[in-house]
Amino acid sequence: MSSFALPKTVVRTGLALFVLWAASFGLSYVHLGSASLLVALAIAAVKAALVVMFFMELLHESLSMKLTLAAAGGLLAILIGLMIADAATREPPPLVPPGYPAPDVAKIPSR
């Protein structure tokens, strides 16, 4: 039996994953403000895409498998998208109903 040659695609994907891992870790020490979460999630999305395409071999899979994952992804996008849209645009509930005196702020428990 011939000796086993390392699959190039797997090795390259693995190296790319570790480079992105280090980049994400390093960037977490840079103060990017509110963009830091988006940058970290963008890197995570690239890493996930690499794993799905080259380790899980979705790139070479038949259409039925791609559609299955696309359906899950679509449903997930609707769920998370609508939930964030709701939470981000929701009016805070009124603390005091109209006509009632303002509450003593010191007595409201912090949590």
Place this chain on the structure above:
Amino acid sequence: MSSSIPIRPAEHFENLERQAHAARLGMWVFLATEVLLFGAAFALFATYQVQFPHAFKLGVEHNTKVLGSLNTGVLLLSSTLVATGVHALRAGHRKVASWLVTATIGLGLVFLVIKGIEYGKHFDEGIYPGGAGHWFAEHHDRGLAEFWTLYFGMTALHAIHVTIGACVLGALLSSILRGRLGQENAHRLEVGAIYWHLVDVIWIFLWPLFYLA
């Protein structure tokens, strides 16, 4: 290891190729449901993050960042090894494949041990799910209880998946060693590896949310 039992497709399949396709499709459908399960938890996280950005930032800053990041590396390496193992088995190198799968299971156990150490550190500090523990008496920000409850809930759900993945790979390893799994039906290892990769993908998203940003 050299003698292998002849492998035939199950009765209702014309050939092994079709059986392999059906097995992979079945796994992808299952993974789609897993994505939806974790997706609901991620949606919950997103909602509370939008509501309490300050508390979530505090929570992340207080988390065990180095251990969590180390664990990310452990899972990335394990995924690379099991992907290599699938290629090895397809090429007929059963011994190489069995070693790679063993290493993958080992790294899965390392991940669980590190996760356990992290939980221990949180408990020592007085951080428990549901906002219980003395840490919350000293930190009053609204949303901290939600952050740590989601942290424990989502990482524990993930750890259960790592455990199941390690058991599945263990069963496949035993098949390889007994000569029941080889080049002809390598799709069985493929399907197990795909599950392991999904567990890795979920952690790829948990890591920045709970440890980095």
